[in-house]
Amino acid sequence: MTSTGKSVIEVDIEPSFIVCDDHFFNTYNVDKNEDLMQEPPAGEKKKNDGKSFFIRDGSSTKNLILSHSLKAYEKYIKDMPHLSLLRKDAEEKHLSAVKSSVQGSKLCEMITGGTQSLDRSHFAWYIVVANKSHPVQFENLSFLLHMDLVALLDFDPESAESSLIKLFEERKTNVHSPDQYKITGAVEDIANKLKLTKNTSWVFCNGGINKENPSDADNWLTEKGSSVRDVVSLLCRKDVLPHKKFLTIFLLFSQVSNANDPLLETFSMFLQELKGQSQILCICDNETSYTYWKQLIKNRYKVDISRCIYELSFAEVNGTVLSLWSENRKSSRFLPCGGGSNVVLSKKTEDSLETLSVLCVNQCDGGNEDKQKHEDMFYKGGKVSWWNFYFSEQPGSMPFIKRDKFSYIVDAIIPDICSRKEACEFFSIFHLPGCGGTTLAMHVLWTLKDKFRCAVLKDTTDDYSTIAEHVVQLLTYETKEKPTRLPVLLMIDDFPDISDVKKLKLQIEEECLKQNIFSKSPQVIIVNCMRAESYEPTDDAVFIGNKLLEKEQELFEEKLKEFKRTNTNTKTFYGFMILKNNFSPKYIQGIVKNTLKGFNFQDKHAQLFAVLVLLHVYCRNASLSVSTCEEFLGLQTKACFEPDKVEEGFERFSTLLTRCTVNSKVSFEGVTAIHYSIAQHCLKELSTLSSKVTKADITNLLLTTDAFYEYALGKQKLMQDVHNMLVRRQYSAEAEDSLFSPLIQHIMNETPKMEEMILQNAAKRCRKDAVIFQLLARYYYIKKSDFTTAMSWAKKAKGLSKENSYICDTVSQVLVRELRHAVFKDKDDPIKPDNLEKYLTLAKSAGEACKETQQTANKEAMTRMLRLKDYNTYNTAGHLGELQTAAIVIQILQKTPLFNCLSQ
Template sequence: MQVLWDLRKTFRCAVLTDSTSDITNVAEQVVRLFTAGSRDNQNTVLLLLNEEQILESLQEIIMMKLAEQKINTRMPVVTLLSCVRKDVVLQNDQVILREELSHTEQQRFNEKAEELRGRYGDKYEQFHAFRIMQTNFSRELIKQACTVFRTVKRANRPRRTQLAAFLSLLNAYVPGSYLLESQCLAFLKHEDRSLEDQMEPFSDLIITFQEDKRSDKKVCMVHPVLAQQCTELMAEAGVTRSDTARNFLNYFCRNEVPSFLLAFIKDMLTKREVTNEEREDKFSRLILDIQNTEHKVQSASVLKVASKKFDQNPFFPQALARFCYIELKDYNQAEMWAKRAKERCPQNSFVADTLGQVHKNQLKNQMSTATAREILQLAKKAIDAFKHEEQLAEEEIEENVKKTGRAKSLPVSNTRGQFGYLQVCNILYDLLVGQNEAWKGVLTKNQPMHSVLNSLGDNKLYRFNHLINSLRDEVERKCDFFDQYLVYSKLNVERDDPDYISKDTTDCYMKYVAHSTPSHIESSCAQLIQKLEQSLTDKGHVEVLSHLVREYTESELQDVTTRWGENSSSTDSGTAAVDFMLAGFRQKMPLSKKDAPELYMVALLLYWPDSEDSCLFDLSQMIRQMRSSYEHVYKKYLGSRYLHPLFFIGKGQGLNRIVQREVLEELFLDQSEETSNWSDNWRKENLFKNASVQAHLLRVKGVVRNYRVHALVGGKEIEVDANVRNSLWRPRPVFFYLGFTIRGPVAFGIQSTTGKIVKVKNN
């Protein structure tokens, strides 16, 4: 806030106070503030916000609004100042505000300290927040400031002591939280006296503030580090965190709870911090601290009180269910609370996931004495729960697609139901096959269940026949989904998906599908791809051709296989077959609207001109149709994720011009001292500054106009996406390297060139 105040005359400063605001509305306000009512009155907006997830979407929509209004900018439109409180640093380029003063700051603090001592005398000792910062958050000073809490006793605590405990707990675990002064006075039951007088001897550790004359007065601790220390001292004196939390909930949550207070309580009890490994903690900091300093049962008790107090809220029983199955191993209680969470929010797939996780973990921890029937009963409950979650997720996705229309980004889609299904199948296979090898044939559908019932020793198992028969094919479908999901995209531009997703998916495929009997067309497709792998040395060529093979009809597969057989005696049979495949593909051109995005990608890779020469086909139409095909097939699953570039256009002809992303990454790593931190390399595009990488790629001429980038081909402008949208603010001639995601062509490494923009025909 101080930065905004200091720069208020240089920039047009604003604060986004509600991260749940409509992003489109925020973008419109930014543009309005930038122009201040007149196109000739432009000035950069400095926007402070505390939400990382909306940065890319906000930037995209601001550009869209500028383009709609045809505003030509003469300066940067907006600087997004994202300030987020974190316990760990996840990126090496983040600016960290440390608890340490610079030499100049230390001098100024010392001078100010002398001024305050002269003005306030002994009262200076009560300026705790100032003194803490002046001493670089000295632990000794913090302990000294909180010594009044050492005298707190567990029994017969006055209401002022209880209120101080509530404020300390709240501020320690939710920095920035507060209570209203009216709430505090009502708790103290003496509204005729000032809060400061009633809170002695804790008054100097508490502040009352008012944001404006119309708002209510708010009360909080002077600083979160003081609140943390006070909470620890009270715990040492026997006033435990769990007692304080329960008492707080029982008093302040009796009737209707204000929305701001519910948000603080939800953060305190359910918000999970991100660790150094970029994984979330299992539970909130408070629940973990209660577990570590008291007992697991006390953590569960606090969550139980919250679940009962907020009897419409699904997130407290959801957290309680998770705690019951993860820490207490009480699966009956976990199931009860997970079902209660679902009842409170029956359409939320993420809430529904918890019930599946309860059953999955119970199955995973089955005793070795469990019978096949018991194992299958529990597996069925888990599978049914995950299938219901998947159904809810599909409904959420359809609703999100309707709301966002043709927007490129979507809210995060939930794939936990599909993945949970595969994890259950993995566990089920291990448990059953561990008991009897005969289960291998049954689970892979190589043997019908009725033929091995005698060897399994339980004829009543046949009632699970429908479930067991469905597993192999469903596993294959879900493994195919995750194969495309992980190859075509990742979590976001800065983070990869956890390794265990790929590992568990592969394990499940190997157990159920790899050794089962495939259908005729599956077998022919797999054999043809295998022949390509054996005949072609370039993995990129194999991958491109594999996209063609997977879209072949049975007759097309037969034609290629026959042609390969006819040339089997030739030393160059592989090349002949590839030529035949490409010739067949050329006959399909132009593609139809019903064709898969993969076929459009292959077509664009093969037919994109080497220079500014014209193309045989309408490139713009092909790109539009590819995007339309992507939206129909993949957008609902990948719309919230960063799309991997799969191939780039290099120098050469035909297949030889196609360069795999992995080849570029290997080239970069071979000649760079950096590790494979692709969060930086793809976000900052360091890869394309490497001479070896540049030598492999075709440089494409283009132009940035109206916040879009266009490739110049045959005297026409072909609009493509940009990997880094920061490159699109200024109109200018450019060059770039052309990559392809499953959505279409993308410009990477956009660089300015000399010369003027010449208006050419849009295609």
């Protein structure tokens, strides 16, 4: 059936010798016009009685029975035995030349990048480009629903009404027009707004959206080509999708025969952006379509495409691709409802909960993941995955090690919280870095996944209101009509401060009220996993230190015996052995010394390793993307399966590194140090080498290397991590410790005066970061007493962020500090008139600056009143600065003759 509703019936007659032998048939024309069917007048005879004899003549047919002669017909009949014999010989030769198709195997190889499994595909993402399809094809396209599609470029203007997008109704898709892909700001911000890598983006490339009319083939390039090129350019950027780790699939549902076809133009765009066809796969279901497509590309672009599947029907393509997924990926996922009942979590709902990673009742069931790979990564020092818990429950495996606080959390803290009244409650797992706090929190969720609806927050920087909406959506899914429901157990990891956890708690409670959810018990319980050096004991918190209890040590010893029984190579299980040895400095130092022998900071891989350990020590969850590391090391990534490519580039240092998944504005795979203690000892060891590599050297390399920031995946997160390392202070009882960040303090102690160069380079790297400029101003007036330079930086900071009262206060602080410094150095008593005038003028300027800070703070407060969900406090710095100025003025006046007389 065609798109117009009409039917076309095609009868393909194959005149093979086996069927026809040497038989022949005549045809007769039957005229249904009654007038013409009347008998001819007397004396006339019907011409040939409508009898015909058709033979094949090239691509058409020829009638040998002519009105004036039958010679050709009679000759053909006479030659029939000979012609039949020739046909028989030709057919037998053809049959002997036929070979079986191997395109099914080729499809498996090309679509997975050589891994033969989509669960472990070389490609992290897929882009699909498709032309007009027909509803009859939909039943053979279900494989698309399971793929990690970052975008689908749809060239069918009728798709929204009756075509391919209808197939995706059970998945969450974001419909876009090509205009939305134009780069008008920071690339990661655009990608985040479009939700690339979070949901499938459906891009209508030839109208069909916003009442836009489609363009014909001859006009498409001039009318719509430019905007579609923006789409292709954005998707192919190295700071959007990992380099050489995505595959573009052209699905030719209908034949492309026009040299100006939009699909052909788009193929050219991808060919240019990807610099070749190694990341392009074309699929059609017949050789004719393939021949047209191949010839058009060859004629126009002088490219002979080889990565094409055309001998398989879409039914065969569908079955082949689906067979590459494990049952775990294709099967339904279930959420608990209480009383042993479950509901299916629809894929569309799960897609919409983009801030959460949902843990289902049947998580990991039916998967074919590599147990050894997951265990190696975890025990080496990588983050635990659900697979580690799953494998530990399988027959013949030792149960997952339960930390000392596990039973207390499950049997005491959570039951106690469940008896409370507020809609949202939280408890905290405080832990030293690398001590297993995150693993403990995930173990709790895994154990309780039948009794709670469990989820992990992907990114702590997400908007709290959006997180709250998703949490409540998970809570109420398929339970809105029920009087009681299972609470949500939400794990959050590494929030900056406990106050942020409380803000999220309030936001969830507000969302519950908004959704008319009233209950006498908590509906959401937050498991707050947070790094801390120490904590104040409370009923709602536990602390995980770096000393194992005797019972825990026994469990670790038992696990080590299991490794030996199974002949597991534990040589690089550093994360496991560090815990087993109670964080023994001697053990850690031995690993580091042995690995860093012959370290040469001039080597690329040594430089990159040093940067990674610095990031790990001074910034939580910091990493560099795999593609950034490959770029820096000069590794040529190929669009095919190459295991451990980056690890090979790091050579012997790779044993101290691991991969991690980073959920930021754009999700990507990163590289980080395996353990906080390992990273700490590495920095210490590097500073004691004969070539002595200091923290200043490494920080300077990080700040001045353009490769880390230009078109790098995760660039904005890296910029934020660098910002935090330089700016974020740790407050303590000793005021001196909190004046600058730990990194700056350590650089000051290790290599005095080098910190100035570091801060100058930071300002060059972060040209639009007002807080970095503020940091420089603070450095110059605190450490250098250089108030002229400090004021210059303070004004630059203010110029970048005039509406920020904290930045505005920097100018007043420079003036107050300058005034205090001048008065302190002035030993004259009584004070000289010239100096008195200078000090009072300076005091006046400081007072005016403080007033300006107060006005800016008042404006901020008024703005916060309009934003109901703004929990920031009022900035009192302007008032404090004014009081400080007044106190200094009093000191000045006490040194004047008048006050001297009064005091006497």
